[in-house]
Amino acid sequence: MKNKLYNEFAGYYAKLTSNRDFKNQIALILNTYDHENPCKTFIELFAGQAVHSIEAIQRTGIDVWAADSSPEMKLLAISEGFENPDQYIVGELPGSMIQTGDVKFDCVACLYSAFSALPMQEVFELLKKIKQALSSHGKLFIELHDIVDTMEYIANPIISYKEVAGTREERIKYAWPSAKINWDRYSHTAEVPVQLIIQSPESNDTIEFISTDHIYSAEEIIFMANLLDYECKIRTTDQLWLEVFDRGIVLELTLR
Incomplete structure (x- = not known):
C-alpha cells in the first residue's frame, strides 16, 4: 500500500x-x-x-x-x-x-x-x-x-464527505474519492484522490493523497x-x- x-x-x-x-x-x-x-x-x-x-x-x-x-x-x-x-x-x-x-x-x-x-x-x-x-x-x-461502484462514480462523480470518530476533541471527515478519478482504460488502474480533514480546537488540518488501485x-x-x-x-x-x-x-x- x-x-x-x-x-x-x-x-x-x-x-x-x-x-x-x-x-x-x-x-x-x-x-x-x-x-x-x-x-x-x-x-x-x-x-x-x-x-x-x-x-x-x-x-x-x-x-x-x-x-x-x-x-x-x-x-x-x-x-x-x-x-x-x-x-x-x-x-x-x-x-x-x-x-x-x-x-x-x-x-x-x-x-x-x-x-x-x-x-x-x-x-x-x-x-x-x-x-x-x-x-x-x-x-x-x-x-x-x-467494479460497479467505481464505474458508477466515474460516470457520475458526486463528491460526498463522511465522518468517523476521532479522539474526544477531534472530528475527522473524509472524501474518498475527493475529485475526479484518473482511470487508465488500458491497465484498469484508478488513481483516486482522497482528502482527509482533521478538526480540533487547536487546528484544522487537511491531508490529501492519491490512492492507486489496480482493478x-x-x-x-x-x-x-x-x-x-x-x-x-x-x-x-x-x-x-x-x-x-x-x-x-x-x-x-x-x-x-
Whole structure:
C-alpha cells in the first residue's frame, strides 16, 4: 500500500477502514473448514491493523500470523490485541512471504481488495508463493473490488464527505474519492484522490493523497490461478457472503 495516508498517518487510515463486519467475515471463512481438517494456521496478507487476524486469535487453537509493509500498522495491531509481534511480518509482498519460514498455512486471507495494491505480474508472483505456503487442505481467500461502484462514480462523480470518530476533541471527515478519478482504460488502474480533514480546537488540518488501485476482475484472478493449478470458487454467489462482504467479490482458491 503506497500512499501518504497509509504510510505516514496509519492511525487515521485505520479509522477510515474500520467499518467492516470483521467478526462475521472471519466466521464465514473459518466455517468452510470441516471438523476433521480445521484451520490451525492462519495468515492475513496486507493486514494493516490486522483486525481479521485479531478476530482469528479469539478462536482457540489457531496459530495466527500477519504481513504488511507498514511498521506503524504493526504497532497499531499489537496495541489492539495481536498477540505475537514476531509473527507480524513487516515487508513488501510478495517478497516478504519467505519470512514465514517452513510454516504451512491452512488459511491465507487477502481481504479488503488487497490485490489492488499490486500490478498484475506481482499478483501472479504472490499467487505462486502462496501456493508453496499452503497446507494440503489449505485455502486462499481473495476479496476483490466490485467494479460497479467505481464505474458508477466515474460516470457520475458526486463528491460526498463522511465522518468517523476521532479522539474526544477531534472530528475527522473524509472524501474518498475527493475529485475526479484518473482511470487508465488500458491497465484498469484508478488513481483516486482522497482528502482527509482533521478538526480540533487547536487546528484544522487537511491531508490529501492519491490512492492507486489496480482493478482486477474475478475472471482475471481465476485465469492466473488456473495457470498455477488452483481450484477456484466464487463465494459471493451465496447471498450470505454477499451481505457480509458488502461491495466485494470473494474467491476461494484451493490446491488441486
